[in-house]
Amino acid sequence: MIISKFHCSGTIDYFAQKTQSVKTSDSMTTTPIKHLVVLFDENVSFDHYFGTYPYAANNNRDEPRFIAKPGTPAVNGLNRALLTHNPNSDNPHRLSRRQVMTPDMNHAYAAEQRAYNGGKMNRFVSYAGKGNPIVMDYYDGNTVTALWNYAQNFSMSDHSFNTTFGPSTPGALNLVSGQTHGITAYQNGRTVxxxxxxxxxxxxxxxxxxxxxxxxxSAVKIAAGGKNIGDLMNRKGVTWGWFEGGFSDPSATHKNRAGQSVTDYSPHHEPFQYYRSTANPAHLAPTSVRMIGFSDRANHQYDLTEFWAGVAQGNLPAVSFLKAASYQDGHAGYSDPLDEQNFIVDTINKLQKLPQWKDTAVIIAYDDSDGWYDHVVPPLVNGSGDQINNALSAAGGNGTNKLGGYKDRLGYGPRLPLLVISPYARTNFVDHTLTDQTSILRFVEDNWKLGRIGAHSYDSMAGSIENMFNFKQGTRAKKLFLDPSTGEPIQQGGLGKSQ
Known part of the structure; x- marks a missing residue:
C-alpha cells in the first residue's frame, strides 16, 4: 500500500495568520484542570511495579532507599501467602535494580485469558511466561523509586484495569476511543x-x-472506523496532540540500557494513525510552532520534540498524549524500568516548572500488562461473544456481551498502574474506584464537555478518576522534583497552601 504525501505549498503563512483568530474551548472545563498530559507507557501489571507497596526491601547499599511516610495507605498487593504459597508453579520474587532488562512476556489476547484459568490466576508461568517463572516477579521502591515517590506525594489507583485483554494496539485504541470493533484489515491493498x-x-x-x-x-494493516476523542475535541475547538518519540524520523534509533539499538518509533503504538480523520500518514511537521495543537497539515500528530518546542513558546495544548521513544517506554525486551523512569521524571520535572502547572494534571497509564503476574481477578463487564477466541476458562467464561454484541472485546483485562500527579491530586492516596483505560477517555469527555464516543464504546460504563483529585479549596499538593537516575526527591514534596 502506498499513501501519497500531502502537498502543502503555500500553507505556512495561511496557518500562521489563522492562529491569530482561532478561538478554542480549552478554558471551558468542568474542573479546575485546564491542561491534561497523559504519559502512556508500556506493558506493566500493577503487581509487577506496586505489589509490595509501600514496603521496599532496602537491603542493598547500591540501590536508592524508599521509606514510606507514616500513614501511607495499603494497596491490594502481594500478601505473605501470595509471596510464599502462590497458586502458580512458582512464587513471586523481587527483581533488583541490576535485573531491569528482562524478556518480553506473552501478552496475547488468548494467552492472558488462559493464564487466568477461569479466575484461579494460577497458569501465568505456563501461558504468559511461556514456561519462564520470571513472569511472576516484581520490582519495588528500590528500582521503580520515582513511581513510588509519586504515589507517596500524589494519587494512584490499585483498582484500574486494561479495558480488554490483549497487547498494545487494543490498549491504545481503547485509550482514545474505547472501541476495537469496526476494523478493516488490508493486505496487499485488498481487504481480508x-x-x-x-x-x-x-x-x-x-x-x-x-x-x-x-x-x-506489518504485512496486514488496519484501519479503524468510527470516532475517537480527537474527533470530539476538534468539533469543540479543544487544542490537543499525540506526541511520540521518533515520529519525525521513523528510522531513528537509540541504544537501551543493554546497549542494543532500538528503533524509536513504533507505528502500532500510535492510535490516531488508525483513523483517516486524525492520521498524519507522511509524518509532516506542523506548519509552525504556534499551530501545535491546532488543525493543520500535521493533523495533531507530532514528534515528541514538538511538544517541548510548543511549550517553550507558551503553547501547551489542553490535552496532550506523550509517548516515549521505544527505548524509554518501559516495554520488556527492549526497554526497562530505569530508562522509563528517566523519561517520566524528566517530563514531570519540566512540566512542574511551567506557569501552566497550577491547572495541569499528569496521568501515568499503561497500554497492557505484558502478561506479568497480577493476582487480582478483573471484573467481567463485557463478554467476548466468540467461543473460538474465548479462553478465559475451560467452561467458556464468556459472560454477557453488553456492548452492541460486538465480538472479541472481552474485558476488563489485567490490572494496570494508574497515577495522577497534579496540584489538585489527593496526596499519599490510594483510590479503590473501579476504573479502566477508558476512564481517562471519559475524564477528557466530561472535563471539556465533549459528549460520548457512542457506538457502544467502553466509555459508556467507565468509572470516574475524579476521586483521585481534590478540587475543594484549601491545600494543594506541592511540586515534587526527582532525580531521573535514582528516582529520589531533590526537593521535598507534600502539602502546601493553595497558590
Missing part, C-alpha cells in the same frame, strides 16, 4: 476478513500496524 491472532469479527485483538501510516511495516 480475518487475521489469525489479530482480527476477527471486524475486531482487532492483536498487534498490527495502522493503515494510515507510511511507516507501517
Amino acid at each position: 476478513p480475518t487475521v489469525p491472532g489479530g482480527v476477527a469479527n471486524e475486531t482487532i485483538y492483536g498487534d498490527l500496524d495502522p493503515y494510515y501510516d507510511n511507516a507501517s511495516k
Whole structure:
C-alpha cells in the first residue's frame, strides 16, 4: 500500500495568520484542570511495579532507599501467602535494580485469558511466561523509586484495569476511543476478513500496524472506523496532540540500557494513525510552532520534540498524549524500568516548572500488562461473544456481551498502574474506584464537555478518576522534583497552601 504525501505549498503563512483568530474551548472545563498530559507507557501489571507497596526491601547499599511516610495507605498487593504459597508453579520474587532488562512476556489476547484459568490466576508461568517463572516477579521502591515517590506525594489507583485483554494496539485504541470493533484489515491493498491472532469479527485483538501510516511495516494493516476523542475535541475547538518519540524520523534509533539499538518509533503504538480523520500518514511537521495543537497539515500528530518546542513558546495544548521513544517506554525486551523512569521524571520535572502547572494534571497509564503476574481477578463487564477466541476458562467464561454484541472485546483485562500527579491530586492516596483505560477517555469527555464516543464504546460504563483529585479549596499538593537516575526527591514534596 502506498499513501501519497500531502502537498502543502503555500500553507505556512495561511496557518500562521489563522492562529491569530482561532478561538478554542480549552478554558471551558468542568474542573479546575485546564491542561491534561497523559504519559502512556508500556506493558506493566500493577503487581509487577506496586505489589509490595509501600514496603521496599532496602537491603542493598547500591540501590536508592524508599521509606514510606507514616500513614501511607495499603494497596491490594502481594500478601505473605501470595509471596510464599502462590497458586502458580512458582512464587513471586523481587527483581533488583541490576535485573531491569528482562524478556518480553506473552501478552496475547488468548494467552492472558488462559493464564487466568477461569479466575484461579494460577497458569501465568505456563501461558504468559511461556514456561519462564520470571513472569511472576516484581520490582519495588528500590528500582521503580520515582513511581513510588509519586504515589507517596500524589494519587494512584490499585483498582484500574486494561479495558480488554490483549497487547498494545487494543490498549491504545481503547485509550482514545474505547472501541476495537469496526476494523478493516488490508493486505496487499485488498481487504481480508480475518487475521489469525489479530482480527476477527471486524475486531482487532492483536498487534498490527495502522493503515494510515507510511511507516507501517506489518504485512496486514488496519484501519479503524468510527470516532475517537480527537474527533470530539476538534468539533469543540479543544487544542490537543499525540506526541511520540521518533515520529519525525521513523528510522531513528537509540541504544537501551543493554546497549542494543532500538528503533524509536513504533507505528502500532500510535492510535490516531488508525483513523483517516486524525492520521498524519507522511509524518509532516506542523506548519509552525504556534499551530501545535491546532488543525493543520500535521493533523495533531507530532514528534515528541514538538511538544517541548510548543511549550517553550507558551503553547501547551489542553490535552496532550506523550509517548516515549521505544527505548524509554518501559516495554520488556527492549526497554526497562530505569530508562522509563528517566523519561517520566524528566517530563514531570519540566512540566512542574511551567506557569501552566497550577491547572495541569499528569496521568501515568499503561497500554497492557505484558502478561506479568497480577493476582487480582478483573471484573467481567463485557463478554467476548466468540467461543473460538474465548479462553478465559475451560467452561467458556464468556459472560454477557453488553456492548452492541460486538465480538472479541472481552474485558476488563489485567490490572494496570494508574497515577495522577497534579496540584489538585489527593496526596499519599490510594483510590479503590473501579476504573479502566477508558476512564481517562471519559475524564477528557466530561472535563471539556465533549459528549460520548457512542457506538457502544467502553466509555459508556467507565468509572470516574475524579476521586483521585481534590478540587475543594484549601491545600494543594506541592511540586515534587526527582532525580531521573535514582528516582529520589531533590526537593521535598507534600502539602502546601493553595497558590
